[in-house]
Amino acid sequence: MRIGILGTGAIGTEVARWAHRDDQVEALFLYDIRTEAATGLAAELENAVVVGDADALIAASDLIVEAATAEAAREVVPKALAAKKDVLMMSIGALVDDAFHDEVRRSAKANGVKVYLPSGAIAGIDGVKAGRLGGIKSVTLVTTKPPQALGVDVDKWTLLFSGPAREAIRLYPKNVNVAVCLSLAGLGPDETWVQVVADPMATRNQHKIIVEGEFGRIRAEIENLPHPDNPKTSYLASLSAIATLKRILEPVQIGA
Numbered sequence: 001m002r003i004g005i006l007g008t009g010a011i012g013t014e015v016a017r018w019a020h021r022d023d024q025v026e027a028l029f030l031y032d033i034r035t036e037a038a039t040g041l042a043a044e045l046e047n048a049v050v051v052g053d054a055d056a057l058i059a060a061s062d063l064i065v066e067a068a069t070a071e072a073a074r075e076v077v078p079k080a081l082a083a084k085k086d087v088l089m090m091s092i093g094a095l096v097d098d099a100f101h102d103e104v105r106r107s108a109k110a111n112g113v114k115v116y117l118p119s120g121a122i123a124g125i126d127g128v129k130a131g132r133l134g135g136i137k138s139v140t141l142v143t144t145k146p147p148q149a150l151g152v153d154v155d156k157w158t159l160l161f162s163g164p165a166r167e168a169i170r171l172y173p174k175n176v177n178v179a180v181c182l183s184l185a186g187l188g189p190d191e192t193w194v195q196v197v198a199d200p201m202a203t204r205n206q207h208k209i210i211v212e213g214e215f216g217r218i219r220a221e222i223e224n225l226p227h228p229d230n231p232k233t234s235y236l237a238s239l240s241a242i243a244t245l246k247r248i249l250e251p252v253q254i255g256a
């Protein structure tokens, strides 16, 4: 498979490094608006080719790994799908826009290609997807961060927000990818409940997922460490992108 990486920042770099070692990857193409980011990475990865723009990346690749920004995803993902290329999309927050989400679904179906959305910085999405088939009553995400990560100055555990995911995303855009991922897997952004907590004792970004359904209950807790190259991104998000790519390439698949 020929892989094109859009955005060679924290996530794109790790995915490229891993893809470079996989013998099922025939060719690796890189594009970043910061040319030096792509050329620096290409210097490290033998045979990786830097291309001049997103259109060239799409033309050269079978699968586009979008690891840039929500704005880039809105521009490039529709073009890639129209060109009948599969897409692994990290800037999943872009899909909170219902019109864009519909456009992506319609185009992928019409063009016979797939859009892969990794679980990113959370775990338990496999159970949410499976549970939904039997009926889910409620999905709650409790995100707890140190106060400075939420831009507040509090000296005790403080519930900052409790409400639907769509509103949480508007008020706390840094949490957008996690909230959108859980919403898409479960009950959608209007029926997924989000609580945002500032905790001076917290040393990591924590996400607790509680799902009640006909199957019983899921409780998943994740304590994320930041990515060494981009503290705004959880390291698990990079690993999740790689795990998804591995799943695409592997002949035997595990997990729901």
Ligand SMILES: NC(=O)c1ccc[n+]([C@@H]2O[C@H](COP(=O)([O-])OP(=O)(O)OC[C@H]3O[C@@H](n4cnc5c(N)ncnc54)[C@H](O)[C@@H]3O)[C@@H](O)[C@H]2O)c1
Residues within 6 Å of the ligand: 006, 007, 008, 009, 010, 011, 012, 031, 032, 033, 034, 037, 054, 067, 068, 069, 070, 071, 072, 090, 091, 092, 118, 119, 120, 121, 122, 177, 178, 181, 229, 230, 232, 233, 234, 237
């Ligand atoms: N799904 C999740 O759970 C999850 C978790 C973390 C991050 N993310 C998202 O993944 C994306 C990448 O995260 P990151 O930590 O690697 O970011 P990063 O800032 O480290 O890297 C992004 C790279 O994309 C490049 N870029 C920006 N606009 C571009 C464009 N139009 N075309 C090509 N390149 C462009 C930047 O120059 C940068 O090198 C972000 O949108 C982030 O919000 C998703």
